[in-house]
Amino acid sequence: MRTRIGLSVMPLETRRDVLVGLAVDGDRLGYDVFALPETWAYDVTVLLAEAAVRTSRITLGSGILGIWNRSAATMAMAAATLHAISDGRFVLGLGASTPQLAEGLHDTPFEPPVPRTRRLVSQIRALLRGERIPLAVTPGARALRLNVPPAPELPIHLAALGDTAVRLVGEIGDAWIPFLYPWSRLEAGVTLMREGAVRGGHPERVPAIAASVPVVVEESAEAARAGAAWFVSFYVTTMGTVYRDALTRLGYGKEVDAVIAANAPKFAGAVPPEAEELLEQLIVYGTPAEARRRLGRWGAAGASCVTLLLRPNLTPEARALTLDAFRPMLVS
Numbered sequence: 001m002r003t004r005i006g007l008s009v010m011p012l013e014t015r016r017d018v019l020v021g022l023a024v025d026g027d028r029l030g031y032d033v034f035a036l037p038e039t040w041a042y043d044v045t046v047l048l049a050e051a052a053v054r055t056s057r058i059t060l061g062s063g064i065l066g067i068w069n070r071s072a073a074t075m076a077m078a079a080a081t082l083h084a085i086s087d088g089r090f091v092l093g094l095g096a097s098t099p100q101l102a103e104g105l106h107d108t109p110f111e112p113p114v115p116r117t118r119r120l121v122s123q124i125r126a127l128l129r130g131e132r133i134p135l136a137v138t139p140g141a142r143a144l145r146l147n148v149p150p151a152p153e154l155p156i157h158l159a160a161l162g163d164t165a166v167r168l169v170g171e172i173g174d175a176w177i178p179f180l181y182p183w184s185r186l187e188a189g190v191t192l193m194r195e196g197a198v199r200g201g202h203p204e205r206v207p208a209i210a211a212s213v214p215v216v217v218e219e220s221a222e223a224a225r226a227g228a229a230w231f232v233s234f235y236v237t238t239m240g241t242v243y244r245d246a247l248t249r250l251g252y253g254k255e256v257d258a259v260i261a262a263n264a265p266k267f268a269g270a271v272p273p274e275a276e277e278l279l280e281q282l283i284v285y286g287t288p289a290e291a292r293r294r295l296g297r298w299g300a301a302g303a304s305c306v307t308l309l310l311r312p313n314l315t316p317e318a319r320a321l322t323l324d325a326f327r328p329m330l331v332s
Contacts, residue, residue, distance in 0.1 A: 003299030005326055006033025006307030008063055008212065010231075013312035014041050022310070022319070023051035027058040029323055030330040035063030035093065035212070035307050040105050045078040052086035060090050063212060063307060064159045064177065066097030067116050068108045072123035073133060076146060080128060083151040093177055094120065095159030098242050114168050121156055121172050128154050157210055161246040163192055169207055170196025175305075179212040180235055180243045182281035185250055186211075186301040208304040213295075215308035216285040217322040227311060228285035229271035232278050237263045252278060284308060288325035295326065 007026045009019060019042070023034040034051060036044040048060050060082065065075060075092065082090040096113035103110055123133050130150035132143035158173040160166045161181065169176040170193030178189060186209060197206050216227030235243045236259045244256045255275035262270040271279060279285065284295045284306075298306045310322060 004032035004305040007031050008035045008307050008309045010309050010312055011039035019047055020050050024054050027055035033059045033307055035061035037063050038065050048082055049085055060086055062093045064093040064095035067094055067120055068102040068106050072120045076124045076127035079154055080148045080151050083154050091155045091157055093157045098240050100240050114164055128152055166192040167196035169193055171200035173207045175208040175210040177210050177212055180282055183298050183301045209302050210305040211298055211303040212307045214283050217291045217325045221287055224285045228279045228283040230269035231283055232271050233259055233263050233269050291325050
Protein backbone atom coordinates (compact mmCIF):
# COMPACT_ATOMS: atom_id res chain seq x y z
CA MET A 1 0.00 0.00 0.00
CA ARG A 2 1.37 3.41 -0.97
CA THR A 3 1.96 6.18 1.52
CA ARG A 4 -0.91 8.65 1.53
CA ILE A 5 0.14 12.22 0.77
CA GLY A 6 -1.47 15.34 2.16
CA LEU A 7 -1.13 19.09 1.80
CA SER A 8 -0.91 21.86 4.35
CA VAL A 9 0.59 25.35 4.73
CA MET A 10 2.74 26.73 7.49
CA PRO A 11 1.14 29.40 9.70
CA LEU A 12 2.68 32.50 8.09
CA GLU A 13 0.43 31.98 5.06
CA THR A 14 -2.67 34.12 5.65
CA ARG A 15 -4.22 34.46 2.18
CA ARG A 16 -7.61 32.85 2.72
CA ASP A 17 -8.18 32.19 -0.97
CA VAL A 18 -4.81 30.44 -1.19
CA LEU A 19 -5.54 28.25 1.83
CA VAL A 20 -8.91 27.06 0.58
CA GLY A 21 -7.62 26.93 -2.99
CA LEU A 22 -4.96 24.45 -1.91
CA ALA A 23 -7.69 22.10 -0.69
CA VAL A 24 -9.51 22.43 -4.01
CA ASP A 25 -6.32 21.78 -5.98
CA GLY A 26 -5.42 18.83 -3.80
CA ASP A 27 -8.88 17.34 -4.27
CA ARG A 28 -8.65 17.73 -8.05
CA LEU A 29 -5.11 16.33 -8.35
CA GLY A 30 -5.66 13.25 -6.22
CA TYR A 31 -3.96 14.19 -2.95
CA ASP A 32 -5.30 12.28 0.01
CA VAL A 33 -5.47 14.84 2.82
CA PHE A 34 -5.77 18.58 3.37
CA ALA A 35 -4.95 19.82 6.87
CA LEU A 36 -4.61 23.22 8.47
CA PRO A 37 -2.84 24.19 11.70
CA GLU A 38 -4.51 26.78 13.92
CA THR A 39 -2.12 29.35 15.32
CA TRP A 40 -2.67 33.11 15.53
CA ALA A 41 -4.66 33.79 12.37
CA TYR A 42 -7.91 32.33 11.02
CA ASP A 43 -10.21 29.92 12.82
CA VAL A 44 -9.28 26.86 10.80
CA THR A 45 -12.51 25.03 11.57
CA VAL A 46 -14.33 27.71 9.56
CA LEU A 47 -11.82 27.45 6.71
CA LEU A 48 -12.16 23.67 6.72
CA ALA A 49 -15.93 24.03 6.46
CA GLU A 50 -15.42 26.19 3.38
CA ALA A 51 -13.02 23.59 2.00
CA ALA A 52 -15.53 20.82 2.72
CA VAL A 53 -18.24 22.35 0.53
CA ARG A 54 -15.76 22.97 -2.30
CA THR A 55 -14.26 19.46 -2.37
CA SER A 56 -15.68 15.98 -2.78
CA ARG A 57 -13.15 13.28 -1.85
CA ILE A 58 -10.10 14.62 0.00
CA THR A 59 -9.83 13.98 3.76
CA LEU A 60 -9.91 17.20 5.78
CA GLY A 61 -8.07 17.60 9.07
CA SER A 62 -7.27 20.08 11.79
CA GLY A 63 -3.53 19.78 11.86
CA ILE A 64 -3.59 20.83 14.69
CA LEU A 65 -5.99 22.50 17.11
CA GLY A 66 -4.21 23.47 20.30
CA ILE A 67 -5.53 21.79 23.44
CA TRP A 68 -5.56 25.14 25.25
CA ASN A 69 -7.65 26.96 22.63
CA ARG A 70 -11.10 25.46 23.18
CA SER A 71 -13.12 23.38 25.59
CA ALA A 72 -13.74 19.72 24.87
CA ALA A 73 -17.34 20.60 24.02
CA THR A 74 -16.47 23.25 21.43
CA MET A 75 -13.95 20.87 19.86
CA ALA A 76 -16.55 18.11 19.73
CA MET A 77 -19.15 20.48 18.26
CA ALA A 78 -16.69 21.64 15.59
CA ALA A 79 -15.71 18.05 14.80
CA ALA A 80 -19.32 16.87 14.56
CA THR A 81 -20.20 19.83 12.34
CA LEU A 82 -17.28 19.24 9.98
CA HIS A 83 -18.04 15.52 9.95
CA ALA A 84 -21.57 16.30 8.77
CA ILE A 85 -20.61 18.96 6.22
CA SER A 86 -17.89 16.80 4.68
CA ASP A 87 -19.90 13.56 4.62
CA GLY A 88 -17.52 11.90 7.04
CA ARG A 89 -14.23 13.17 5.62
CA PHE A 90 -13.03 15.05 8.72
CA VAL A 91 -10.21 14.04 11.08
CA LEU A 92 -9.73 15.89 14.39
CA GLY A 93 -6.06 16.63 15.01
CA LEU A 94 -5.06 17.90 18.45
CA GLY A 95 -1.77 18.93 20.01
CA ALA A 96 -0.12 20.92 22.77
CA SER A 97 0.91 23.77 20.46
CA THR A 98 3.41 26.14 22.14
CA PRO A 99 3.62 28.19 25.35
CA GLN A 100 3.69 31.39 23.28
CA LEU A 101 0.28 30.68 21.78
CA ALA A 102 -1.34 29.31 24.92
CA GLU A 103 -0.18 32.14 27.14
CA GLY A 104 0.39 35.02 24.73
CA LEU A 105 -2.80 34.62 22.70
CA HIS A 106 -5.27 32.52 24.70
CA ASP A 107 -4.28 33.86 28.12
CA THR A 108 -4.07 30.31 29.42
CA PRO A 109 -1.16 28.88 31.44
CA PHE A 110 0.88 26.32 29.53
CA GLU A 111 0.98 23.35 31.87
CA PRO A 112 2.15 19.75 31.37
CA PRO A 113 -0.01 18.85 28.36
CA VAL A 114 -0.47 15.09 28.83
CA PRO A 115 -3.16 15.28 31.58
CA ARG A 116 -5.19 17.85 29.65
CA THR A 117 -4.87 15.87 26.43
CA ARG A 118 -6.08 12.72 28.16
CA ARG A 119 -9.10 14.50 29.65
CA LEU A 120 -10.04 16.31 26.43
CA VAL A 121 -9.88 13.17 24.31
CA SER A 122 -12.01 11.26 26.83
CA GLN A 123 -14.60 14.03 26.88
CA ILE A 124 -14.61 14.56 23.11
CA ARG A 125 -15.03 10.85 22.41
CA ALA A 126 -17.94 10.63 24.86
CA LEU A 127 -19.70 13.57 23.24
CA LEU A 128 -19.14 12.19 19.73
CA ARG A 129 -20.67 8.89 20.88
CA GLY A 130 -23.79 10.78 21.88
CA GLU A 131 -23.09 10.40 25.58
CA ARG A 132 -23.05 12.98 28.36
CA ILE A 133 -19.70 14.61 28.90
CA PRO A 134 -17.69 13.15 31.81
CA LEU A 135 -17.22 16.34 33.82
CA ALA A 136 -13.82 16.83 35.45
CA VAL A 137 -13.69 20.45 36.60
CA THR A 138 -17.36 20.92 37.59
CA PRO A 139 -18.42 17.37 38.56
CA GLY A 140 -21.41 18.63 40.54
CA ALA A 141 -23.08 20.10 37.46
CA ARG A 142 -25.65 18.31 35.32
CA ALA A 143 -23.64 16.81 32.46
CA LEU A 144 -24.99 17.48 28.97
CA ARG A 145 -24.71 15.78 25.59
CA LEU A 146 -24.59 17.21 22.08
CA ASN A 147 -27.87 17.68 20.25
CA VAL A 148 -26.48 16.43 16.92
CA PRO A 149 -26.18 12.97 15.34
CA PRO A 150 -23.35 10.98 16.94
CA ALA A 151 -20.08 10.47 15.06
CA PRO A 152 -18.40 7.74 17.13
CA GLU A 153 -15.97 6.66 14.40
CA LEU A 154 -14.51 10.15 13.84
CA PRO A 155 -10.71 9.71 14.10
CA ILE A 156 -8.68 11.69 16.63
CA HIS A 157 -5.02 12.19 15.73
CA LEU A 158 -2.55 13.53 18.30
CA ALA A 159 0.64 15.50 17.78
CA ALA A 160 3.44 14.55 20.17
CA LEU A 161 7.19 15.07 20.54
CA GLY A 162 8.17 13.84 24.01
CA ASP A 163 8.27 10.18 25.00
CA THR A 164 5.40 10.43 27.50
CA ALA A 165 3.20 12.17 24.95
CA VAL A 166 3.99 9.61 22.25
CA ARG A 167 3.06 6.80 24.66
CA LEU A 168 -0.23 8.60 25.28
CA VAL A 169 -0.90 8.56 21.53
CA GLY A 170 -0.48 4.80 21.63
CA GLU A 171 -2.92 4.59 24.49
CA ILE A 172 -5.77 6.86 23.34
CA GLY A 173 -5.11 8.10 19.80
CA ASP A 174 -5.99 6.87 16.33
CA ALA A 175 -2.79 8.23 14.75
CA TRP A 176 0.40 10.04 15.72
CA ILE A 177 1.28 13.36 14.10
CA PRO A 178 5.05 13.86 14.45
CA PHE A 179 6.19 17.31 13.31
CA LEU A 180 9.81 18.35 12.99
CA TYR A 181 10.59 14.84 14.13
CA PRO A 182 13.45 12.95 12.41
CA TRP A 183 12.26 10.25 10.04
CA SER A 184 14.97 7.90 11.30
CA ARG A 185 13.43 8.06 14.79
CA LEU A 186 9.95 6.96 13.75
CA GLU A 187 10.69 3.34 14.66
CA ALA A 188 11.55 4.42 18.20
CA GLY A 189 8.25 6.30 18.29
CA VAL A 190 6.39 3.14 17.28
CA THR A 191 8.02 1.34 20.22
CA LEU A 192 6.71 4.04 22.55
CA MET A 193 3.24 3.80 21.04
CA ARG A 194 3.28 0.04 21.51
CA GLU A 195 3.94 0.61 25.21
CA GLY A 196 0.98 2.98 25.32
CA ALA A 197 -1.23 0.52 23.45
CA VAL A 198 -0.48 -2.12 26.05
CA ARG A 199 -1.36 0.33 28.81
CA GLY A 200 -4.58 1.17 26.98
CA GLY A 201 -5.57 -2.47 26.81
CA HIS A 202 -5.30 -2.87 23.04
CA PRO A 203 -1.78 -4.16 22.33
CA GLU A 204 -2.87 -5.35 18.89
CA ARG A 205 -3.92 -1.84 17.81
CA VAL A 206 -1.02 0.59 17.45
CA PRO A 207 -1.89 4.00 15.97
CA ALA A 208 -0.75 4.85 12.46
CA ILE A 209 1.87 7.52 11.76
CA ALA A 210 0.49 10.59 9.98
CA ALA A 211 3.61 12.74 9.77
CA SER A 212 3.56 16.47 9.07
CA VAL A 213 6.69 17.42 7.12
CA PRO A 214 7.84 20.77 5.64
CA VAL A 215 8.37 20.65 1.89
CA VAL A 216 10.46 22.73 -0.52
CA VAL A 217 10.55 21.94 -4.24
CA GLU A 218 12.63 24.05 -6.61
CA GLU A 219 14.10 23.64 -10.06
CA SER A 220 17.60 23.88 -8.59
CA ALA A 221 18.97 21.88 -5.68
CA GLU A 222 20.64 25.01 -4.27
CA ALA A 223 17.40 26.97 -4.09
CA ALA A 224 15.64 24.02 -2.49
CA ARG A 225 18.37 23.68 0.12
CA ALA A 226 18.01 27.37 0.97
CA GLY A 227 14.27 26.94 1.45
CA ALA A 228 14.79 23.88 3.64
CA ALA A 229 17.31 25.82 5.72
CA TRP A 230 14.75 28.59 6.21
CA PHE A 231 12.22 26.08 7.54
CA VAL A 232 14.63 24.48 10.01
CA SER A 233 16.09 27.75 11.26
CA PHE A 234 12.65 29.33 11.61
CA TYR A 235 11.27 26.59 13.85
CA VAL A 236 14.49 26.15 15.84
CA THR A 237 15.13 29.84 16.52
CA THR A 238 11.83 31.74 16.43
CA MET A 239 9.19 29.35 17.84
CA GLY A 240 10.39 29.26 21.41
CA THR A 241 12.22 26.23 22.77
CA VAL A 242 9.74 23.45 22.01
CA TYR A 243 11.33 22.16 18.83
CA ARG A 244 14.94 22.81 19.74
CA ASP A 245 14.47 21.00 23.05
CA ALA A 246 12.80 18.03 21.34
CA LEU A 247 15.57 17.74 18.76
CA THR A 248 18.19 17.95 21.49
CA ARG A 249 16.51 15.11 23.39
CA LEU A 250 16.58 13.09 20.19
CA GLY A 251 20.35 13.48 19.88
CA TYR A 252 20.74 16.55 17.67
CA GLY A 253 21.97 19.02 20.28
CA LYS A 254 25.17 19.97 18.42
CA GLU A 255 23.25 20.60 15.23
CA VAL A 256 20.66 22.70 17.06
CA ASP A 257 23.40 24.78 18.68
CA ALA A 258 24.99 25.33 15.28
CA VAL A 259 21.72 26.57 13.81
CA ILE A 260 21.16 28.95 16.72
CA ALA A 261 24.68 30.34 16.35
CA ALA A 262 24.27 30.79 12.59
CA ASN A 263 21.14 32.89 13.15
CA ALA A 264 22.47 35.16 15.89
CA PRO A 265 22.20 38.00 16.54
CA LYS A 266 19.73 38.25 13.64
CA PHE A 267 17.63 35.60 11.91
CA ALA A 268 19.29 34.67 8.64
CA GLY A 269 17.44 31.52 7.62
CA ALA A 270 20.75 29.71 7.76
CA VAL A 271 21.70 26.10 8.48
CA PRO A 272 25.50 25.63 8.49
CA PRO A 273 27.16 22.52 7.01
CA GLU A 274 27.70 20.98 10.46
CA ALA A 275 23.90 20.88 10.89
CA GLU A 276 23.16 19.43 7.44
CA GLU A 277 21.68 16.29 8.97
CA LEU A 278 18.73 18.32 10.26
CA LEU A 279 17.76 19.12 6.68
CA GLU A 280 17.98 15.47 5.68
CA GLN A 281 16.00 14.29 8.69
CA LEU A 282 13.28 16.92 8.90
CA ILE A 283 12.48 18.31 5.45
CA VAL A 284 11.29 16.94 2.12
CA TYR A 285 13.22 19.11 -0.33
CA GLY A 286 15.07 19.26 -3.62
CA THR A 287 14.29 19.19 -7.30
CA PRO A 288 11.09 17.26 -8.07
CA ALA A 289 12.96 13.95 -8.36
CA GLU A 290 15.03 14.60 -5.23
CA ALA A 291 11.93 15.63 -3.27
CA ARG A 292 10.14 12.42 -4.26
CA ARG A 293 13.17 10.41 -3.14
CA ARG A 294 13.25 12.15 0.22
CA LEU A 295 9.51 11.73 0.70
CA GLY A 296 9.96 8.02 0.08
CA ARG A 297 12.10 7.79 3.21
CA TRP A 298 9.13 8.62 5.39
CA GLY A 299 7.00 5.85 3.99
CA ALA A 300 9.86 3.38 4.26
CA ALA A 301 10.34 4.43 7.90
CA GLY A 302 6.73 3.62 8.75
CA ALA A 303 4.59 6.68 7.97
CA SER A 304 1.26 5.68 6.44
CA CYS A 305 0.53 9.32 5.59
CA VAL A 306 2.80 12.34 5.06
CA THR A 307 1.20 15.77 5.00
CA LEU A 308 3.48 18.23 3.22
CA LEU A 309 3.67 21.67 4.82
CA LEU A 310 4.21 24.31 2.14
CA ARG A 311 6.07 27.58 2.62
CA PRO A 312 4.08 30.81 2.92
CA ASN A 313 3.60 33.32 0.12
CA LEU A 314 4.42 30.97 -2.75
CA THR A 315 3.62 32.21 -6.23
CA PRO A 316 1.05 30.21 -8.21
CA GLU A 317 3.91 28.85 -10.32
CA ALA A 318 5.92 27.72 -7.28
CA ARG A 319 2.87 26.07 -5.75
CA ALA A 320 2.08 24.27 -9.00
CA LEU A 321 5.68 23.02 -9.19
CA THR A 322 5.37 21.57 -5.70
CA LEU A 323 2.01 19.90 -6.29
CA ASP A 324 3.05 18.49 -9.66
CA ALA A 325 6.27 17.06 -8.19
CA PHE A 326 4.45 14.39 -6.20
CA ARG A 327 1.68 13.47 -8.63
CA PRO A 328 3.57 10.36 -9.82
CA MET A 329 3.46 9.09 -6.22
CA LEU A 330 -0.30 9.56 -5.95
CA VAL A 331 -1.09 6.76 -8.37
CA SER A 332 1.71 4.30 -7.62
